[in-house]
Amino acid sequence: MTPTVAFIGIGTNLGDRAANVERAVDALRSLGTIARRSSLYRTQPWGKRGQPWFLNAVIALETALTPEALLPQLKQIEARMGRTANERWGPRVIDLDLLLYGDLTIETPELHVPHPHLRDRAFVLVPLSEIDGRFDALRDALPRAELAGVVRVERESALTMLEERPLSAGDRVRALARFLDDSDAIRVRIARGDEEIELAANSRSMAPAAGRNDHGYGTETPAARVDTIKADLVGIFHLSRPVALEGEIFNADRELGYIEALGIRTPVHSMGAGRLVSMQTPDGSPVEYGQPLFLVARGR
Amino acid sequence: MGRRWSTDNPSFSWREGANIFTKVLIANRGEIALRINRACQELGVATVAIFSEADRDSLHVRQADESFCVGPGPAARSYLNIPNIISTALVTNCDAVHPGYGFLAENARFAEICNDHGLGFIGPKPSVIALMGDKATAKRVVREAGVATTPGSEVLSSIEEAYEVAESIGYPLLLKATAGGGGRGMRVVADAGDLPRAYAGATAEAEASFKDGRVYLERLIREPRHVEVQVLGDEFGNIVHLGERDCSVQKPAHQKLIEETPAPNLPAHIRGKLHEMALRASKYVGYTNAGTIEFLVSGGDAYFMEMNTRIQVEHPVTEMVYNVDLVKEQIRVAAGEPLGYEQGDLHSRGHAIECRINAEDPRNNFAPAAGAVSKLVFPGGPGIRVDTHLYAGATIPPYYDSMLAKIVAFGDTRDVAIARMERALRETLVEGVSTTIALCLEILATDAFRHGRYDVEFLANEILCVR
Numbered sequence: 001m002t003p004t005v006a007f008i009g010i011g012t013n014l015g016d017r018a019a020n021v022e023r024a025v026d027a028l029r030s031l032g033t034i035a036r037r038s039s040l041y042r043t044q045p046w047g048k049r050g051q052p053w054f055l056n057a058v059i060a061l062e063t064a065l066t067p068e069a070l071l072p073q074l075k076q077i078e079a080r081m082g083r084t085a086n087e088r089w090g091p092r093v094i095d096l097d098l099l100l101y102g103d104l105t106i107e108t109p110e111l112h113v114p115h116p117h118l119r120d121r122a123f124v125l126v127p128l129s130e131i132d133g134r135f136d137a138l139r140d141a142l143p144r145a146e147l148a149g150v151v152r153v154e155r156e157s158a159l160t161m162l163e164e165r166p167l168s169a170g171d172r173v174r175a176l177a178r179f180l181d182d183s184d185a186i187r188v189r190i191a192r193g194d195e196e197i198e199l200a201a202n203s204r205s206m207a208p209a210a211g212r213n214d215h216g217y218g219t220e221t222p223a224a225r226v227d228t229i230k231a232d233l234v235g236i237f238h239l240s241r242p243v244a245l246e247g248e249i250f251n252a253d254r255e256l257g258y259i260e261a262l263g264i265r266t267p268v269h270s271m272g273a274g275r276l277v278s279m280q281t282p283d284g285s286p287v288e289y290g291q292p293l294f295l296v297a298r299g300r
Numbered sequence: 301m302g303r304r305w306s307t308d309n310p311s312f313s314w315r316e317g318a319n320i321f322t323k324v325l326i327a328n329r330g331e332i333a334l335r336i337n338r339a340c341q342e343l344g345v346a347t348v349a350i351f352s353e354a355d356r357d358s359l360h361v362r363q364a365d366e367s368f369c370v371g372p373g374p375a376a377r378s379y380l381n382i383p384n385i386i387s388t389a390l391v392t393n394c395d396a397v398h399p400g401y402g403f404l405a406e407n408a409r410f411a412e413i414c415n416d417h418g419l420g421f422i423g424p425k426p427s428v429i430a431l432m433g434d435k436a437t438a439k440r441v442v443r444e445a446g447v448a449t450t451p452g453s454e455v456l457s458s459i460e461e462a463y464e465v466a467e468s469i470g471y472p473l474l475l476k477a478t479a480g481g482g483g484r485g486m487r488v489v490a491d492a493g494d495l496p497r498a499y500a501g502a503t504a505e506a507e508a509s510f511k512d513g514r515v516y517l518e519r520l521i522r523e524p525r526h527v528e529v530q531v532l533g534d535e536f537g538n539i540v541h542l543g544e545r546d547c548s549v550q551k552p553a554h555q556k557l558i559e560e561t562p563a564p565n566l567p568a569h570i571r572g573k574l575h576e577m578a579l580r581a582s583k584y585v586g587y588t589n590a591g592t593i594e595f596l597v598s599g600g601d602a603y604f605m606e607m608n609t610r611i612q613v614e615h616p617v618t619e620m621v622y623n624v625d626l627v628k629e630q631i632r633v634a635a636g637e638p639l640g641y642e643q644g645d646l647h648s649r650g651h652a653i654e655c656r657i658n659a660e661d662p663r664n665n666f667a668p669a670a671g672a673v674s675k676l677v678f679p680g681g682p683g684i685r686v687d688t689h690l691y692a693g694a695t696i697p698p699y700y701d702s703m704l705a706k707i708v709a710f711g712d713t714r715d716v717a718i719a720r721m722e723r724a725l726r727e728t729l730v731e732g733v734s735t736t737i738a739l740c741l742e743i744l745a746t747d748a749f750r751h752g753r754y755d756v757e758f759l760a761n762e763i764l765c766v767r
Binding site: 233234235236261262286288289290291 | 368371372384386387
């Protein structure tokens with residue numbers, strides 16, 4: 001069978017999102033050749049509050065697999081990545097959607113190609129039109145407000161750039177710092193082999209971390225420490241009222257949520273002052289020991 | 301119930317219409333967690349694995365339908381963390397818990413807590429676990445049932461009483477601490493002249509080790525064999541035995557290394573007596589589910605030692621010769637199913653041997669080894685079964701039992717089983733940690749093992765001391 005170009009949508013809103021996309025792309029390489037790849041886009045989820053934002057991308061995959069063969073492979077990658085991260089409730093670690101398969105239209109109980117929501121999802125059409133101009137018109141037909149909710153987080157893919165050019169560690173940190181500064185990403189982590197770089201940006205709403213320069217890059221990108229507040233017992237996780245909103249600053253320790261287990265509520269605290277960067281686990285989910293619940297940025 | 305049980309099916313396989321548990325939490329790790337997961341999968345029962353942070357990449361986590369981290373590496377905070385384990389079972393809507401062996405398997409309180417939370421405990425009733433868990437009580441109870449126990453005394457109050465009791469039991473004797481374990485507070489008393497020093501030593505050591513200096517006397521059984529009988533009971537009072545296992549190849553500190561069934565060179569009347577005593581003791585305490593009664597056999601005598609109220613590590617040898625799945629049977633009877641067969645329906649065929657492959661160094665007092673397994677090849681072919689959680693690249697955490705795999709060989713005769721085991725061990729390759737493979741091969745090659753003439757002292761006296 002001659003290879004056909006399939007477009008695959010990637011979405012993630014849990015854990016280390018950029019790394020999730022990278023892992024998914026790596027896994028997709030086993031199914032064909034990656035012909036084109038969009039930038040990463042940050043999307044605010046509609047509807048439900050308290051859900052972390054998504055990172056979305058689209059890739060064009062040249063593949064010899066039939067659509068019937070491709071779909072279970074995608075599901076398998078999802079399952080594998082979901083399982084490794086041990087987070088199976090609420091938001092997914094990774095979502096892979098078969099958007100288009102050549103110019104085929106398929107309607108079976110399992111398979112709907114083109115993807116039924118292709119036309120009304122900005123987070124699909126924006127990255128899709130970036131790598132294939134045929135979809136510009138569809139994209140432009142979407143309401144402006146929806147398009148505004150999808151923000152490109154990289155001018156040129158910082159991740160790709162780092163992959164392609166051998167850079168010194170210092171260059172890498174500087175490139176990442178620039179990338180952070182230019183985007184509205186809060187935290188970026190790149191792990192390759194033994195090496196891992198993690199940078200976090202200070203939000204405008206936080207007091208500037210004056211002159212701190214631990215990382216050897218320019219003072220124009222001050223870094224905040226981001227703590228992960230984790231579950232220390234197994235139970236059902238709930239948000240405490242009033243519910244903390246992402247971005248909320250607390251000047252003292254605050255109860256952010258609680259875990260209910262065997263009829264006992266154990267509060268989850270912010271562990272001091274800080275800013276709530278994101279919620280990692282939806283209200284009402286079962287949580288395991290060590291499961292990330294909140295990211296809290298610390299000032300100064 | 302909508303299940304049909306068929307005694308004409310030799311493999312006791314499960315028929316359509318099963319309506320047992322819907323989801324089982326496996327409160328264990330390693331090979332036994334996989335073993336339980338397999339039984340559940342075949343029964344169409346969903347599984348929830350628990351794991352510690354050190355076992356995140358473990359095979360049992362991968363193969364279960366769901367998995368939950370319950371704590372950090374040390375077992376006390378994870379695999380023994382009762383609140384987190386119960387909470388996991390509840391938030392994942394399990395209806396039963398299988399404890400495996402070790403960890404919480406013989407913890408009566410845990411079984412009770414499971415029941416209190418509406419969770420089935422796949423094992424005997426909590427009261428029976430408690431009864432048999434206390435060694436002194438267990439002996440008293442089985443004596444009531446007419447089962448022989450090692451002749452011995454009650455707790456001794458003075459050296460004078462010790463002299464008196466010693467005369468009535470007869471030398472040689474063993475002085476043991478009531479709170480004892482691991483050989484501490486234990487002394488051999490060859491004759492009356494030995495008694496004062498042994499009494500003082502055992503009492504002092506017991507006091508120092510267990511803060512309980514009470515000791516008692518027991519007849520020393522010379523060159524005993526460790527032979528145990530597998531039993532299985534349902535909740536309707538039906539109970540059967542599935543033959544015996546000889547577990548006399550033991551490392552120092554009574555840790556089993558090689559087990560086989562049937563026990564070689566065991567006179568038929570002794571074999572029959574063991575089976576009969578095991579059934580009698582189990583019926584007397586109202587035993588349900590799978591259990592094992594351990595005996596010391598010396599000459600024509602057999603004495604009850606203790607009962608293990610759980611599935612045993614060495615259960616596969618029994619499964620091989622009886623063509624039965626003991627873990628499935630555990631799940632079935634725990635769900636309230638009747639056994640559906642009687643003693644007369646059970647027949648064993650052939651011979652099975654198990655070798656335990658442990659990550660430890662036999663040359664260095666069996667010091668446990670932790671680390672990464674770089675290369676791994678397991679044996680296959682006719683008559684070989686491997687139960688393991690190991691895979692190439694796996695890291696062996698330092699927190700747990702050092703057993704990596706159980707290799708089981710089946711043959712129509714004992715000779716065939718031994719030959720298969722030898723070639724299977726030679727096929728096996730575990731690189732990165734030291735193992736007991738070479739030691740097992742060495743044992744299999746001895747005349748004592750080949751002729752089935754070995755006792756619990758054999759490994760220490762004839763192999764380890766001459767190395």
